[in-house]
Amino acid sequence: MELKATIIGYVRKEEGIAPYIEIDRKYWGAxxxxxxxxxxxxxxxxxxxxxxxxxxxxxxxxxxxxAELSGVFATRSPRRPTPVGxxxxxxxxxxxxxxxxxxxxxxxxxxxxxxxxxxxxxxxDRVSHAKTPKWFDDNVYRYSxxx
Amino acid sequence: MELKATIIGYVRKEEGIAPYIEIDRKYWGAxxxxxxxxxxxxxxxxxxxxxxxxxxxxxxxxxxxxAELSGVFATRSPRRPTPVGxxxxxxxxxxxxxxxxxxxxxxxxxxxxxxxxxxxxxxxDRVSHAKTPKWFDDNVYRYSxxx
Numbered sequence: 001m002e003l004k005a006t007i008i009g010y011v012r013k014e015e016g017i018a019p020y021i022e023i024d025r026k027y028w029g030a031x032x033x034x035x036x037x038x039x040x041x042x043x044x045x046x047x048x049x050x051x052x053x054x055x056x057x058x059x060x061x062x063x064x065x066x067a068e069l070s071g072v073f074a075t076r077s078p079r080r081p082t083p084v085g086x087x088x089x090x091x092x093x094x095x096x097x098x099x100x101x102x103x104x105x106x107x108x109x110x111x112x113x114x115x116x117x118x119x120x121x122x123x124x125d126r127v128s129h130a131k132t133p134k135w136f137d138d139n140v141y142r143y144s145x146x147x
Numbered sequence: 148m149e150l151k152a153t154i155i156g157y158v159r160k161e162e163g164i165a166p167y168i169e170i171d172r173k174y175w176g177a178x179x180x181x182x183x184x185x186x187x188x189x190x191x192x193x194x195x196x197x198x199x200x201x202x203x204x205x206x207x208x209x210x211x212x213x214a215e216l217s218g219v220f221a222t223r224s225p226r227r228p229t230p231v232g233x234x235x236x237x238x239x240x241x242x243x244x245x246x247x248x249x250x251x252x253x254x255x256x257x258x259x260x261x262x263x264x265x266x267x268x269x270x271x272d273r274v275s276h277a278k279t280p281k282w283f284d285d286n287v288y289r290y291s292x293x294x
Contacts, residue, residue, distance in 0.1 A: 001154075001194075002151060003152040003197070003260065004149060004150060004151055004152075005150040006202065006228040006229045008220075008228050027205065027228060029205040030205045030206065030218035030219045030221075030227075030228070031218045031221065032206055032216065032217050032218035032221060033216075033217040033280060034217075034218060034220055036221070036278070036279065038274075038276075038277050038278035039277045039278075041233060043190075043229070043231060043233070045150045050150070055153065058174065058176040058177045068180060070180035071176055071177035071178045071179035071180060073155075073174075073177045073178050073187075073264040074179060074180040074181040074183070074266050075266065076265060076268065076271075080177075081155050081174060081177070082152045082190070082262040082263045084152070084190060084262065084263055086188060086190070087271075088271060088272055088274065113148070113150065115150065115228075115229040116220075116227060116228070116229045116231055117220040118220070118223060119221050119222065119223070119279065120274055120277050121277075121279060121286065122277050122279070122288065122291060122293075123287060123288045124234075124235060125272070126275075126277070126288075126291040127186050127267055127269065127272070127290040127291060128291040128292065129185075129290075130184070130185050130186045130267050130269050131184060131185035132183065132185075132267075132268060132269070133180060133183035133184070136268060139268065139270035139271075141269065141273075142270060142271055143273065143276075143277075144269060144273040144274060146269075
């Protein structure tokens with residue numbers, strides 16, 4: 001069975017402006033009502049890690065102080081069997097004319113393929129009290145407090 | 148460019164026991180330290196929707212009261228260009244001997260391929276105040292309050 005992702009757009013990063021997702025015009029209709037959400041989940045393809053060596057990577061140490069060697073499913077390493085990236089962003093603006101979703105930040109390179117966008121639903125996506133290992137304690141909280 | 152996902156395990160659902168992800172033994176090392184997290188993000192392949200018609204679907208109306216026609220990127224419809232599912236689960240137990248991650252719930256069918264598991268990091272994944280359209284207001288909150 002082959003599981004093939006569809007590219008629905010690309011991450012664009014240009015000097016001096018906010019990053020945005022440029023959606024393929026044929027998929028633009030799939031953004032109807034997206035402006036009613038404040039946040040989205042962007043799934044993207046880590047193309048620079050889509051090679052046999054990186055996809056065979058099983059363990060690594062997160063690049064934070066005192067981290068322990070961990071399995072890649074216990075890290076957000078880009079070197080993993082399916083090189084798919086997962087980023088939650090705040091929607092800054094939706095540019096209907098140019099088929100762009102302008103976001104507040106994006107941790108993928110310019111021209112990275114985007115394979116799906118999902119609305120952030122607090123009912124299923126927000127976890128109030130999630131436990132993580134202590135080496136992630138010092139992470140900076142982007143959209144919530146550290147409680 | 149072909150973007151091919153790797154199957155790292157399968158969703159298993161058996162009568163009378165909690166659902167679990169059975170990880171391919173060759174990827175089991177990738178779960179090292181996963182027990183230090185309380186929640187995970189499971190990315191899975193919606194195989195029953197992996198056909199040309201469903202993958203061409205652009206808009207639909209969420210199956211909740213008073214919902215408006217929306218683009219699929221503004222819904223969690225399984226009928227979308229890349230049929231990838233995204234579920235946040237609580238880890239119930241990790242069965243080292245049988246290579247199983249037992250979870251509290253799973254909204255995918257038995258034998259669904261899993262393509263990635265990521266640890267839930269509140270720093271990047273939790274959004275305290277997310278706006279959604281009013282038709283999602285009555286959703287039941289799984290891991291947080293509705294505030």
